Amino acid sequence: xxxxxxxxxxxxxxxxxxxxxxxxxxxxxxxxxxxxxxxxxxxxxxxxxxxxxxxxxxxxxxxxxxxxxxxxxxxxxxxxxxxxxxxxxxxxxxxxxxxxxxxxxxxxxxxxxxxxxxxxxxxxxxxxxxxxxxxxxxxxxxxxxxxxxxxxxxxxxxxxxxxxxxxxxxxxxxxxxxxxxxxxxxxxxxxxxxxxxxxxxxxxxxxxxxxxxxxxxxxxxxxxxxxxxxxxxxxxxxxxxxxxxxxxxxxxxxxxxxxxxxxxxxxxxxxxxxxxxxxxxxxxxxxxxxxxxxxxxxxxxxxxxxxxxxxxxxxxxxxxxxxxxxxxxxxxxxxxxxxxxxxxxxxxxxxxxxxxxxxxxxxxxxxxxxxxxxxxxxxxxxxxxxxxxxxxxxxxxxxxxxxxxxxxxxxxxxxxxxxxxxxxxxxxxxxxxxxxxxxxxxxxxxxxxxxxxxxxxxxxxxxxxxxxxxxxxxxxxxxxxxxxxxxxxxxxxxxxxxxxxxxxxxxxxxxxxxxxxxxxxxxxxxxxxxxxxxxxxxxxxxxxxxxxxxxxxxx
Ligand code: TEU
Numbered sequence: 001x002x003x004x005x006x007x008x009x010x011x012x013x014x015x016x017x018x019x020x021x022x023x024x025x026x027x028x029x030x031x032x033x034x035x036x037x038x039x040x041x042x043x044x045x046x047x048x049x050x051x052x053x054x055x056x057x058x059x060x061x062x063x064x065x066x067x068x069x070x071x072x073x074x075x076x077x078x079x080x081x082x083x084x085x086x087x088x089x090x091x092x093x094x095x096x097x098x099x100x101x102x103x104x105x106x107x108x109x110x111x112x113x114x115x116x117x118x119x120x121x122x123x124x125x126x127x128x129x130x131x132x133x134x135x136x137x138x139x140x141x142x143x144x145x146x147x148x149x150x151x152x153x154x155x156x157x158x159x160x161x162x163x164x165x166x167x168x169x170x171x172x173x174x175x176x177x178x179x180x181x182x183x184x185x186x187x188x189x190x191x192x193x194x195x196x197x198x199x200x201x202x203x204x205x206x207x208x209x210x211x212x213x214x215x216x217x218x219x220x221x222x223x224x225x226x227x228x229x230x231x232x233x234x235x236x237x238x239x240x241x242x243x244x245x246x247x248x249x250x251x252x253x254x255x256x257x258x259x260x261x262x263x264x265x266x267x268x269x270x271x272x273x274x275x276x277x278x279x280x281x282x283x284x285x286x287x288x289x290x291x292x293x294x295x296x297x298x299x300x301x302x303x304x305x306x307x308x309x310x311x312x313x314x315x316x317x318x319x320x321x322x323x324x325x326x327x328x329x330x331x332x333x334x335x336x337x338x339x340x341x342x343x344x345x346x347x348x349x350x351x352x353x354x355x356x357x358x359x360x361x362x363x364x365x366x367x368x369x370x371x372x373x374x375x376x377x378x379x380x381x382x383x384x385x386x387x388x389x390x391x392x393x394x395x396x397x398x399x400x401x402x403x404x405x406x407x408x409x410x411x412x413x414x415x416x417x418x419x420x421x422x423x424x425x426x427x428x429x430x431x432x433x434x435x436x437x438x439x440x441x442x443x444x445x446x447x448x449x450x451x452x453x454x455x456x457x458x459x460x461x462x463x464x465x466x467x468x469x470x471x472x473x474x475x476x477x478x479x480x481x482x483x484x485x486x487x488x489x490x491x492x493x494x495x496x497x498x499x500x501x502x503x504x505x506x507x508x509x510x511x512x513x514x515x516x517x518x519x520x521x522x523x524x525x526x527x528x529x530x531x532x533x534x535x536x537x538x539x540x541x542x543x544x545x546x547x548x549x550x551x552x553x554x555x
Pocket of ligand 1: 060063064100143163199200256258328329330387414
């Protein structure tokens with residue numbers, strides 16, 4: 001395995017709207033990130049990915065960009081961004097921005113010009129088709145509901161949007177569009193960015209000409225998935241992008257790549273891959289269905305374990321994964337991967353242990369380090385996220401009562417992860433002096449950063465120790481570059497694996513249930529490296545683990 005500086009680091013995702021508000025407008029800001037850099041440094045974070053903070057009308061919370069070269073005033077200005085880059089550098093930290101180039105906002109200048117002249121130069125920046133008889137060019141369903149086509153008012157022209165209608169797709173087949181995008185990326189990299197997280201990137205390649213696939217719901221539309229499976233040639237664009245931008249800057253990049261086929265992995269993350277790394281989404285999509293969120297059944301500890309081990313086996317042959325248990329599009333990891341009613345600090349520490357010691361680069365999502373949980377939204381009016389609002393409608397259309405529909409979408413709502421970070425137990429969890437843009441989880445009185453910082457045995461300190469272990473010269477080689485080998489896979493609710501380097505073997509054993517469970521070690525251990533419980537009960541070679549106990553042993 002090739003060594004790279006970034007493999008030895010730990011990354012952290014900031015969703016700026018909900019991180020820390022310094023000006024009292026109820027929305028987090030760049031100065032808030034600057035204020036918290038020392039906090040993140042203390043935790044052990046090196047790489048920070050900031051979700052979009054460019055100018056945006058916020059139809060999709062900033063994933064609809066109207067000006068790639070400016071900061072939205074709600075977050076501050078370019079001087080703040082420049083200061084953030086300088087302050088991060090002083091602390092040996094690296095800033096990644098979110099690269100959202102499958103689409104822009106309908107309020108972007110390019111699209112405004114396209115609207116004014118659909119067949120002109122800027123019309124060709126997008127996918128615009130004339131449909132005089134109103135028959136759409138294809139029957140694909142947009143990710144946020146309804147057809148991917150939207151009529152340009154007062155004309156017979158329709159434009160394509162894979163996501164919301166305020167997110168028109170950029171036409172990557174047009175070399176001029178690609179040049180504009182690379183120019184913008186280089187402009188940012190020259191400013192001192194370490195790299196990018198790359199949004200929804202598989203979608204840039206379309207099967208053309210547009211055509212129908214069999215409908216998969218009563219709306220007569222089909223999932224875009226069918227098209228993505230057939231599309232070929234995304235690598236031509238991505239390799240060109242890497243040559244023109246990332247490679248000359250030696251940038252670090254992590255791709256949001258869903259459902260890559262195994263044979264494509266070398267092109268994504270191999271030695272000559274277009275990206276440094278990509279996220280492992282296999283556990284997050286494990287129970288996804290074509291019907292919608294309401295029909296998802298959730299994931300058990302056994303299934304989570306199988307998923308993690310399968311990903312490790314699949315990706316590790318080709319490159320270095322980025323591991324997550326949550327992000328801004330997912331429910332909170334502790335609410336999803338710990339069975340209902342069993343979520344407490346010990347089980348949260350177990351989840352932290354198994355996910356941070358897997359092979360790959362850990363990305364911690366803001367608030368994960370204190371175990372922030374899902375929020376049970378009381379009414380659909382409390383939901384801001386367009387994805388959730390659409391899935392609520394899908395559930396109603398499928399015949400669920402409003403209560404059941406709300407409950408079913410609550411479990412997967414993207415707003416679960418977007419509630420403000422709980423800094424302390426003062427009003428609004430210390431996130432803002434104003435009115436927070438999204439409801440604060442009322443459990444902030446007990447789950448907050450201030451309380452966990454001062455308590456040595458808190459989840460926060462457990463994360464700090466796990467991160468420190470990854471960097472400790474006595475263990476780093478094994479944890480970062482070592483092989484991963486599962487053991488006792490057949491034992492129910494036990495997640496255990498070896499991490500091995502030439503010189504060293506570590507064993508992670510996690511009892512993923514509330515009842516105690518025992519295992520017989522294959523060899524004696526030298527040392528308990530980390531334990532989420534006060535002691536470790538051993539009888540000869542037998543380990544007797546308490547419910548949700550997780551240990552790391554040096555063999
Ligand atoms: O997400 C891409 C994506 O495929 C999402 O539709 C994802 O499947 C969904 O959010 C899960 O519920 C990226 C961003 O991460 C997301 O926040 C944006 O909404 C989306 O792109 C459009 O830019």
